[in-house]
């Protein structure tokens with residue numbers, strides 16, 4: 063419980079920087095997730111872009127279907143995605159090409175929780191979220 067309230071406090075302190083949307087904001091968010099991950103698991107060696115990339119492309123079988131984050135967001139996060147069910151276009155995830163990404167912790171958390179549950183049937187850990195953003199930051 064103590065850990066959880068710390069995490070919440072840390073997360074709340076992120077809410078402050080939701081004004082200027084750019085790569086720096088995404089970097090700050092990734093740093094926060096790294097910090098949270100470290101607090102949960104002191105053995106955490108910081109963020110891994112490689113793990114983030116594998117996580118994004120990892121295919122799991124959900125209700126008999128092969129799905130990955132890439133199913134909607136495409137294998138290249140700098141490209142426009144397409145919703146695998148509705149066919150609706152999705153703007154790129156990479157902050158370098160879409161400055162509207164990773165601007166508000168609330169949106170980011172909401173999307174992570176929803177999509178992580180869809181794909182891996184649980185929320186992602188702070189480590190996974192941080193790795194994921196670290197990977198997106200490498201995509202130009």
Ligand code: HEC
Nearest residue numbers: 130131133134145146152153163164165170173177178181
């Ligand atoms: C079924 C389609 C689908 C899948 C699969 C999917 N997403 Fe998404 N994702 C969306 C849509 C739709 C949006 C929001 C549309 C928008 O903002 O343009 C979105 C937005 C996001 C955002 C919001 C970023 C921001 O700040 O705006 C994140 C983070 C995200 N997805 C992560 C993931 C991760 C991680 C996975 C894999 C575990 C994943 N998504 C799988 C459809 C999907």
